[in-house]
Amino acid sequence: MDNLDRASIEEQRALDRALAVRKTTGPQACGHCLNCFEPLPSDKRWCDADCREDWSKRNER
Numbered sequence: 001m002d003n004l005d006r007a008s009i010e011e012q013r014a015l016d017r018a019l020a021v022r023k024t025t026g027p028q029a030c031g032h033c034l035n036c037f038e039p040l041p042s043d044k045r046w047c048d049a050d051c052r053e054d055w056s057k058r059n060e061r
């Protein structure tokens with residue numbers, strides 16, 4: 001195995017890990033909007049679609 005193979009395997013692993021984290025945990029609802037920190041019912045993560053969009057824009061990549 002050469003270094004290039006090793007690098008791409010590492011890259012793939014990191015990608016898999018990132019996807020797994022996103023799938024299984026993701027952002028947790030914690031009683032306030034993840035975007036603007038307004039208090040919310042504990043099952044909600046954002047007040048509305050706008051907040052969710054803002055947040056995901058900031059958190060992509």
Ligand SMILES: [Zn+2]
Nearest residue numbers: 033036047051
């Ligand atoms: Zn909000």
